[in-house]
Amino acid sequence: MIEFCNVTRRYGSKVAVRGLNLLVQPGEVFALLGRNGAGKTTSIKMLVGLLRPDEGAIRVCGHDVVKHVRNAVGCLGYVPDAVFLYEKLTGREFLEFAASMRGLSREESEQRILRESQRFQLTDFLDTLTETYSHGMKQRLVFASALLHDPRVLVIDEPMVGLDPPSVRMVKDLLRELAASGVAVFLSTHILDIAEQIADRIGIVDRGELRYLGTLAELQAELSLPHSTLEQMFLELTESNGRPPRIEEWRIRGADWPSEHKSEETH
């Protein structure tokens, strides 16, 4: 569903993402973890077609995000870390615009807006201008717009920013529900608890490189820290401070690369 094939992206001389190989399957919640500047947002922006990889390829639902970007973004929903809303539109008008940009008919649009506004408890303020919304309300509206077209892939950058505890709970449940219905969920976060609670697999990036890819249990086993939290293991992996990391050979699993990229695999 989501494929990163040996993807590298540079900003000038700085390598933001180096040789990223990753495969996220339908029905999976995948969490990309890393410190500030590790390359999480760059990976997400490449995934949604806003940035182009310097090397390698990214495919969403089988569509290359550079060559067939409209097809690729057509099957995904995206919730960015900094939300954008038209301040002079009401929540309903914003959702109607999103629905028409997704090619939904008027009837479909009405039904989906009703569904999502109920799901995200937007009905009370759906007809007021979005400039009056709190940050949490804006975030919920963007979630609703990202799900209007029943995307097969959901990409979320820092999903819980600005949400209150009930909304956080609701989003966690929703992500699991979506995964259960076959949606591939790709999220990046700083909040390790969330990844611990809802992610099927995690990826840990550090200075542009994927340091670990697998389940939490596998990570505990590899680090020989059976009862440790994700936070302890994350710090163990990313704060080596010049010391050799605990795991010498990072094992990256879960990728089933297309044959043309197999020879380029670095991990």
Add this chain to the structure above:
Amino acid sequence: MAIATSADELLPAESEMRAFRVLRWRIVRSIARQVMTEARFRAALIFALSALLWLGLFLLFVDGLRFLGSVNLSPDLYLQTVSAIISMFFAALLVMLFFSSGIILYSSLFRSRETLFLLTFPARVERVFVHKFHDAVLFSSWGFILLGSPVLAAYGVTAGAPWYYYALTLPFILAFIYVPAAWGAACCLLIMDRFPGSRRKLLAAGAAAAIVVAAWSIWSTFARTAHDFLTVGWFQEMLGRLQISQGKVLPSWWLTAGLLAAAEDLWAESVKFLFLLVANALFFRQIAVGIAEASLRRALSAMSSAPEAHRIVRSARQWQVLERLLAGLPLPVRLFLIKDLRIFCRDPLQWSQFLIFFGLLGLYFLNIRRFSYNMQYAAWVNMLSFLNLTVVGLLMSTFTTRFVYPMISIEGQRFWLLGLLPIRRDMILWSKFTFAALGTLPPSCLLVFLSDVMLDVDTMVLVGHQITCLLLCVGLAGIAVGLGARLPNLREESPSRIAAGFGGTLNLVVSTLYIVAIVVLTAVPAHCYLSGDFPMLLQFLSDRSTAQWWLRAMFFAGMLISVVLAAIATILPMAIGLRAFRRLDF
């Protein structure tokens, strides 16, 4: 495994176009509703001021064209002169529109979150471009319409043009605007696609080249003529110099020729030029759309890869020297002053605008003797010197409106930090006032001094001008800081948008009125005294020497009233601003 879904099936072009049209219509409707319910006064004021400006320009051009008609010129020479003036005017606007639409499009396409938002939909990239392009055209051309339409209306009135001349004006203007806007957009896209890392250098080089060409054109156009002022020979010589604006390939010439033909009732000729403009507008728009389609996503991606110049700023010696120079001021004022100066000096957008305007005026003043002004008449010299003083004052008012007025709003957004500092709120405002007054005083005094020296004005006038400059700087600083504190916009982060809002507009209007009042109070008595032109006074007074004494007294009285007015213009807005700022909740 690729899924065989055509991109067009995702979102048909018609639906996409409809979605954008509905979006724009809803935003416009929402803003209109908000203005009508929450900001009627502001809207009425802006409308009234725009109408006033339009009317003023219209009357000015009508008067100018009638004056031209009163000079003893043959009908052919008159028509050629009018055509040359209008062509020159629109050629200048053509260049300005090219730059402004390119820059605005860069900002709205490449620095906007809306573009990124839209590109996460399966929208056609060309549709996103057209959406933003129309925004840029609108923002860059409203001033053009405000300036250009009174010229054309004035010509229509003086030439006794038929009704369809006025009907054709709007389509001509719209088609004309599209051409330089499409050029600007295409250049912007090409630069961002091919040279994303050098965009600022290229823009600076382009702007510098445009300034050099403009300066050279003005220099060569207004240099001394071999013939006497306003004679037939003078007109012919000037027409030869303005030939550059009459190039048959210039859209500005098509616009002029088309409308002049309509004014002469040659409708077929006029419509031919309109079609020519429309065809070119559509052609260049399509080229820009094609470039966008091929390059926009790539350019956006490349822009983020371009290495940012990480400027390492060391604690420079000049700041230490400045700190010592300002030792007499209270510590908080000093600290705020140095902080604001540092921000100003490190933001090229701010100091470059300041430098360009003051530099251009300085160049003009330095070359004032080269222009064909009649320097032997004291009245003429005196009038020119006061006009120059007014221009410097107006320039300062744009500076205080654009940079000083928004400062309080910007500081207000950081009030969580400032509010925790152990300083009185008043100190923040006084520091802004000091920054504005001290920042505008040296360049404006220098410019006015330069103008006076080049014009060789009387010493009394020179001293009077320096005092007037001081009064203007202090008063304008008081108005900008006071109104900025009274009408802060704490939601907007862009200083230019804050300046363009109601408070900024009001600040500009009040500043302009203040400048006019101060200059009139000092200029009129001095002008009468120095020119010896005081027939009204002589009607009441027995002899010339008494009248001169009275005029001298009036000059000093004018200066004194100016001082009082400046004190009011400084103290009153500052008092209002301080009161509002103390009560402000953040």
